[in-house]
Amino acid sequence: xxxxLTFEFSLARRFLEENKLQTLLIVLGxxxxxxxxxxxxxxxxxxxxxxxxKTVGKAPHIVVTSAEAVSQEAVKSVDGHTVxxxxxxxxxxxxxxxxxMLVNVFSADQRIRAVLPAVDGSGLIRRGQVTRxxxxxxxxLDQANRIYDISNSVIEGNRKPIxxxxxxxxxxxxxxxxxxxxxxxxxxxxxxxxxxxxxxxxDLGVSAINQRWLVMDQRQAAAxxxxxxxxxxxxxxVQDVFLAEQIARAxxxxxxxxxxxxxxxxxxxxxxxxxxxxSSSYTIQFFVLLAVILGVASVLAINAVQKxxxxxxxxxxxxRTNSVARAFMIQGVVLGLMGSITGFGxxxxxxxxxxxxxxxxxxxxxxxxxxxxxxxxTMLSATLSAYLPARRVSQLNPIEVIRNG
Amino acid sequence: xxxxLLKTINTTKEFGQEIKSQVLFGINLEIQAGxxxxxxxxxxxxxxxxxxxxxxxxxxxxxxxxxxxxxxGQLSDDxxxxxxxxxIGFIFQSHFLLPQFTVLENVLIPYLIYAGKAxxxxxxxALDLLDRVGLSHRKDNRANxxxxxxxxxxxxxxxxxxxxxxxxxxxPTGNLDSKNTQxxxxxxxxxxxxxxxxxIMVTHDHTLAASCxxxxxxxxxxxxxxxxxxxxxxxxxxxxxSVSD
Numbered sequence: 001x002x003x004x005l006t007f008e009f010s011l012a013r014r015f016l017e018e019n020k021l022q023t024l025l026i027v028l029g030x031x032x033x034x035x036x037x038x039x040x041x042x043x044x045x046x047x048x049x050x051x052x053x054k055t056v057g058k059a060p061h062i063v064v065t066s067a068e069a070v071s072q073e074a075v076k077s078v079d080g081h082t083v084x085x086x087x088x089x090x091x092x093x094x095x096x097x098x099x100x101m102l103v104n105v106f107s108a109d110q111r112i113r114a115v116l117p118a119v120d121g122s123g124l125i126r127r128g129q130v131t132r133x134x135x136x137x138x139x140x141l142d143q144a145n146r147i148y149d150i151s152n153s154v155i156e157g158n159r160k161p162i163x164x165x166x167x168x169x170x171x172x173x174x175x176x177x178x179x180x181x182x183x184x185x186x187x188x189x190x191x192x193x194x195x196x197x198x199x200x201x202x203d204l205g206v207s208a209i210n211q212r213w214l215v216m217d218q219r220q221a222a223a224x225x226x227x228x229x230x231x232x233x234x235x236x237x238v239q240d241v242f243l244a245e246q247i248a249r250a251x252x253x254x255x256x257x258x259x260x261x262x263x264x265x266x267x268x269x270x271x272x273x274x275x276x277x278x279s280s281s282y283t284i285q286f287f288v289l290l291a292v293i294l295g296v297a298s299v300l301a302i303n304a305v306q307k308x309x310x311x312x313x314x315x316x317x318x319x320r321t322n323s324v325a326r327a328f329m330i331q332g333v334v335l336g337l338m339g340s341i342t343g344f345g346x347x348x349x350x351x352x353x354x355x356x357x358x359x360x361x362x363x364x365x366x367x368x369x370x371x372x373x374x375x376x377x378t379m380l381s382a383t384l385s386a387y388l389p390a391r392r393v394s395q396l397n398p399i400e401v402i403r404n405g
Numbered sequence: 406x407x408x409x410l411l412k413t414i415n416t417t418k419e420f421g422q423e424i425k426s427q428v429l430f431g432i433n434l435e436i437q438a439g440x441x442x443x444x445x446x447x448x449x450x451x452x453x454x455x456x457x458x459x460x461x462x463x464x465x466x467x468x469x470x471x472x473x474x475x476x477x478g479q480l481s482d483d484x485x486x487x488x489x490x491x492x493i494g495f496i497f498q499s500h501f502l503l504p505q506f507t508v509l510e511n512v513l514i515p516y517l518i519y520a521g522k523a524x525x526x527x528x529x530x531a532l533d534l535l536d537r538v539g540l541s542h543r544k545d546n547r548a549n550x551x552x553x554x555x556x557x558x559x560x561x562x563x564x565x566x567x568x569x570x571x572x573x574x575x576x577p578t579g580n581l582d583s584k585n586t587q588x589x590x591x592x593x594x595x596x597x598x599x600x601x602x603x604x605i606m607v608t609h610d611h612t613l614a615a616s617c618x619x620x621x622x623x624x625x626x627x628x629x630x631x632x633x634x635x636x637x638x639x640x641x642x643x644x645x646x647s648v649s650d
Contacts, residue, residue: 006521014505313501316462317515317563318490320483399457402497402575 004323011314012330015307023335026299030339030378031346033288037374038347038366039354044281046365048274052241055270056263058148058204060116060235061244062251063266064102066094067259095230096258102234111247114146114237119221121232124187125214127176134172134214136188138221147237150202150215156180157200163220165199169210173201186214188224289377292339293385296332300386304328304393311393312401325394332386336379344375410438410570410603411459416468418454418626428454430626431468438570439601441594443614446623452607453575455623459605460573461489473570490515494564494572494602498579502548502556502563509535509544512562527566534562538592554585561592565600572596574606578613586610615639 016023096102099117106115119138124131141160145151151159155170157180168178178184178198185193196216203210222228238244241263248260264271304311311324351364411434418429428451436442446452457463458470461477470477473492480488489495494515502511512531513523523531535541538558543551548559557577564572574593578586590613597604608614615634622630632639 003521004519007517007519010517014503018505309499309501310503310505313495313497313503314514314518315486316460316489316495316497317518318486318488319518320486322483323518399462402462402499402501 004320005326007319008323008327009330011327012334015303015327016331016334019303019306022299022303026295026335027338027342029295030292030335030382031343033292034340034343034374034378035346035350037285037288037378038344038371039350040281040284041370041374042347042351042364042366043354043362044277045367045370046363048277049365050363051270051274054206055267056241056244058206059263060147061238061241061263062236062248063261064096064106064234064236064251064255065232065259065261066096067257068094095227095232096234097230099231099234102255102258106234106236106251109247109251111238111240111243112236113239114143114235116140116143116147116235117218117231118144118233118235119218119225119227119231121188121221121225123189123214125172125176126185126187126193127178130176132172132175133212134168134186135212136186136221136224137213137215138218138224139215140218141215144215147235148204150204153202153204154200155203157198159200163217164195165197165216167200167202167213167215168198169213170201170203171207171210172212172214173198175211191224194224285374285377289381292336292378293381295385296335296382297385297389299335300328300331300389301392303331304389308393308396309401311396312398315396315398316402321394323394324396325390328390328393329383329386332382332384332390333379335386336382339382340375340378343378344371408438409435410440410473411436412469412471413459413465414469414471416455416458416465416470418451418458418463419466427466428626429458429465432626432628434621434628436603436605438603439597441597441604441618442606442621443617443619444605444607444621444623445609445611445614450623451626452623456573456575456605456607459571460493460495461485487519490518491567492570494567494569496557496560496564496572496574496577498576502559504547504549506548507544508540508546508548508551508559511548511559512566515563515567531562531566534565535559537595538562554581554588557581557585557589558592561589561596565596565602568600569602571603571605574604576607576609578608578610586613590616 103115103117106112116139119136121136123134123136125134141150150167154167156173157167158165166184168176168184173179176184180198180200182198184196184198186196187193202215204213218231222230238247245262245264248262248265252258252260314324315321348366351366355362355364413432413434416429416432416434417427419425419427432455444452444456454463458465459472461470461472464478472488475488477485477488503514506514509528509531510517512534513527516523516527516531520527532541532544535544538561540551540555540558540562543555543559548556551559557580561577572593577593578589581589593604593606594616596602606613606617614620615638618633618635620630620632620634620639621628
């Protein structure tokens, strides 16, 4: 009996058309709700993507160190910034001798896109009256570029350090008052000051790096620290940043002598903040949907009362109870659909306006999945809210209506 | 000509759950196909309740209703709805047209409820019926844009669209002036004559009641008079007491 559905549709259409203003108002109401959800989601998703990009974009997603080197100091030094997890404690860590093997193992994993063996240590730089603590970072620059893109971030001097020369961060250069070609003096614990030359200055866009990093060749760093052909850590970047923790855990169980720490572990606070931001956005969405439900339900309830005479005569003429219910459910679906589509357009318009007004500081991100979730939850709400009025009106007894008519 | 279309056997009706009030007491009635029956009685006599039961809108408390060989008690609610749609045409005191639809669409609605769309021949039939009630020129008007008398004529056309075997009319002229009353009644008579459609009409108008083939008078839930007006026509008198309330 699909034919009766045809009549149910035309009944729903005529009922909606009859009171155009009412229909328009409720569609507008739903549309505003959807627009708010679209805009809010775009804003929060954009902010979060931005934050995550800033956190993990030019940073290792997983840091591999020797398991025995885990010290209390390592935990203390981590304060929510990725760059700081490869901090002063590095000097206390037992170096990794079999890093060639590890590089091969990690490179074979499709989920990992970059592997960087690094030799790290801390030291002091003196120039005149100024003393600054630095993080000595020794790695192969070509490989490091795959994570940090240092070569393209050099703003002054050479892109690659040559013998006894280093690249330093922009802020450190300002603090020390040096430019490329200037000599500096590096003091490592228990060693005599060593004369080095600043070959280039980079800007990685993260002040913690720009203030503290001293980049040199891996072998030279290893020689300075006296660890031979060993490294202190391996830094990994994975294809999907959100899988980092899972990948780290999987490898941890296979490599008991090493500790793998993902960016999620290191940035637990950030992730908690993002989660609570998301849940506040869900709360708002929930209340918007509640408003949609109440709106549609009240409009259809009024509609049902207004149409009770007509429903009564239709029932006398033999329309089935379910047909009446469906005619009202269809009204809910149609209202939801029209409201969702209008609201989606309105939401896009709002975000465009916002970008125009706020300038480029803010990123707005509209994920297809979020759009689908918003639209389908709105549709579902509108349909569900039509259910009660539909059920009530469909159970109308024609005799009552005819008698009181 | 013994061609029973509608039969009730000991039909009773009670209303109320805790305090029961019986409205019909054992109605035994046979109506022949093609008869034009009028039903009179004061309010509370049970005539509307009986009409609702005969129209499959309500179920009797006990007893049977058989229409066209179908025992209505054996049908589910949905089957009953379909049965009403196919077999019974309704005309009510308030015409109950759907103002969202045009005059022509209103005539088609009983057909559309199950068929969804009306093929050309059904549309032609609807136009014929509108023509018959003198309203084909109004076919594209909204149903609420025509006069009360015209709306009742549309309701008559609507009741006929599915070729019902019975038309039940509940005070069809109750809201009309004498000119329109006469017009509507003539239409019902001609439908009864031309299509052999069985008509059962509840009315307060004794002149109309006396112009039918048969007259039933109800009182206190019982049929107290059953007059064959073809064999024994009665004098139409405004003050006639045996038939009036």
